[in-house]
Amino acid sequence: MxxxxxxxxxxxxxxxxxxxxxxxxxxxxxxxxxxxxxxxQSLPVVSGALVEHAGRKFAHVRIRAFRAGVADSVRNSLKELRRSAGAAGLGGVVLDVRGNPGGDVGEAVLIADTFVGEGVLVRTRGRGGQILREERATQAATDDATKVVVLQDHRSASASELLAIALQDHGRAKVVGERSYGKGTVQDVIGLDDGSVLTLTIARYFSPKDRLIDGLGVEPDVAVADMATQPEAALRAALTAL
Structure with missing residues (x-):
């Protein structure tokens, strides 16, 4: 090993x-x-583009990882895309987390908070199911009108899944694509004297409706086959779901 x-x-x-x-x-x-x-050459962590579908303009925001500042980047991207869409406005938003392995959970919570005005966004439970922490939505600057879709695949994990299931549980977004990876644990990493590392799972993440993520993943509302070979078809499915 x-x-x-x-x-x-x-x-x-x-x-x-x-x-x-x-x-x-x-x-x-x-x-x-x-x-x-x-x-x-590194790809940008957040990238946004206007796409047209069925005579409307939609925001396609790709989030490749969750790092510090990603939530602000997503919000700024959406602001710019709304401006570019003109008077007709946006028909909806696709939050694309395909291949996103996760990262900073706090950033995913902030993005979910952009679209949810109140209630629990994510909770962690420890031994015996005890609630250790809950992150709740705030009313400030909430967009509760724009239609949202989360586009995911089987590689979308951790913070990506928390974002998807929070919006899904609150009825703010449909999830389109494949069942996600199923990584929803809180871990503590301890360095040992011999240079090895001990990783302990100390809690698990749960959705606003208390659905377990770890080992199960997030089930899409709209399933899409052959996502790896037909990425553009997956995006079209997300736009159709809007």
């Missing part, structure tokens, strides 16, 4: 170099080979 540091070293490389991996996913009968091509 390799340590995290050893794995990081093995994954280092220059622009254009390839890395061959053998990946074993929990639902697959056997391992699969994956080849990664390293690139020095």
């Amino acid at each position: 390799l340590s995290r540091a050893e794995v990081d070293v093995l994954l280092l490389g220059g622009d254009g170099e390839t890395i061959d991996l053998t990946v074993q996913r929990r639902n697959d009968p056997g391992p699969t080979a994956q080849r990664l091509v390293l690139s020095g």
Whole structure:
């Protein structure tokens, strides 16, 4: 078993170099080979664009990870897209978290709070189901009118799932795509004297309606097949759902 540091070293490389991996996913009968091509060009964490569908303009906001400042970036992107849409306004918003592995849960909560005016957005429960923490929506600057869709796939995990299920539970968004990954735990990482790391699960995340995320994922309202090979079809399905 390799340590995290050893794995990081093995994954280092220059622009254009390839890395061959053998990946074993929990639902697959056997391992699969994956080849990664390293690139020095990084994609923006948040990107927004106006897309037209059925005679209306929609905001397509792609969120690739949840890092500090992402919620502000999403809000600024939506503000700019509304301005660009003109007098007709936006027909709706697609929050695209396909392939998003998660990150800062607080940023996902802030984005959910943009569209939900009151109530619990996410809660954590510890041993015996005891509620350890609840994050609640605020009324300030809430957009409770714009139609919203969350577009996800089987790689959408953690904070991505918390955003999707919070909006789904409050009836503020339809979830379109595949069942998400199912990563909803709070973990404590402890460094040991021999250089190894002990990771302990100390709590689990639950949705506003007390639905468990870990191991189950978020079930879409509108299922889309072949998302990996037909990404544009998935976006069209999200726009149609609006």
